[in-house]
Amino acid sequence: MKSFIIGQKNQAEMKADFYKKKINSINKIKNHINYFENRKSYLKDAQNLYYPTFTDSFGLSEIYKFSDTKINKFSLLSKIFKNTFSGVFFSGPRVIKNLDKFNYNNIIFTWANFDNFRNDGSLDDKFFNVNSKYSKNTLWIVIYLDKFLPKKINNNIILYQTIRTNINIIRFTHFLLNKTINYKNPNLYLHSIANFSFFAENFFNIVKPYLTPNIKKIFFPFECQPFQNKIIHYLKTEKFKTKIIGYIHAPPLSFPSNYIYRKFSPDEIIVNGDDQLYCFNKFLNWPKKIIKVRPSTRFLKYKKISMSNKIYFPMTIRNSSSVISSLRKIINSNEFCLKDIEIQKHPFSAKEKKIINFEQNLKSILKKEKIKKKNNRRDLSIFIGSTGAIIEALERGVKVIQICEFPVLDVYSEKFWRNIIVKKLYNNVFTYKLKKKGKLIKLGKNNKNKKIYGYKL
16 A cells, blocks of 8 residues: 555545644533533532543543534443443452551652552652652642552551452442432533542542641642542632642643533642643633643653553554554555554453453454564554553654544644644644654653642642
């Protein structure tokens, strides 16, 4: 197959069309959020509104509707149903703590795995690049993601572990009935019974006793998840003088709908690039005065990370046949050699049957790939679907190809992110370049921090 270059006029028309659909969809979501937040009776429950593009949810179904994206509605509804009723497998949280009358002025909410803990019981936080033992006045409340616990946990750390092995129909039924009785708006109701909201309610009930008026600062690796919104809503309605700092730790997203500014948002957010400041201020309604641009504490400049010669899977693949068709176009091109390319599955879904089957199908196709040209680049990686990892790869000098399932949502816009150059190769296949490195993500230094962006702990 001969590669072809889509004409500049067609490229410009495509970009303009994508931008128009993106901005219209973002504005509809803003209006949707504002409708509920401007009504006192809905304000508290509006904290459950959540609009990510990277995981199946009722919020995603609304994004599809607002963007006029054609989907398999039956497939999406079944996933939303599965997502909602996954709460039946929550047997309740397991809380591990050893506070021993520990006094604290600050709280850090974060996520961690077993490997993030040292033998001395301290936590190496992967978001802020700081070790918990340097924060003598700070309580760490950690959403723990692994099954096996660290042998030792310091007395300024609380672990919140969700156990999913036992079926707890009574607990989930009580949660569902309570929502059914109390919610009069069907839209809010559907958001409120999602697993994100179920988690938020359980988590908030556990951490609420630690949210006291004497807390000076609270830090989040911020994602605008319902549990974070719920905590912020509580602190502000109780009129605590606590300063809330949200760190936008994730790389820039192609459709950043989950970051729209809310009535109850952090007092300050930290972003890692000038393009992020521009996007958050112009398109997501964040006041410029509360946005700080600082180098990343998650993505580090000199950290040995190889992102080349890989195919990256998303959390979920929604249209495997379309993705395979796009991959065949790349394979049949003389420009790209995918021989010996490594498959990188998303850890969240790596063991799912659908992902494993897709991986096996892809491997059988790649086995037939041959070396085409001696000068074929080996620093190429392919990303499937919507993922911020594309931006990290570009900042690290990797040549990037993206295979889109839903281009309006998946493709980056040069209007949103001013230092990215978008080029369409084939239908649903795009490539990117950066005008200047460091504008989307300023990679940080490797040394461990003893402060969080200048704030003492």
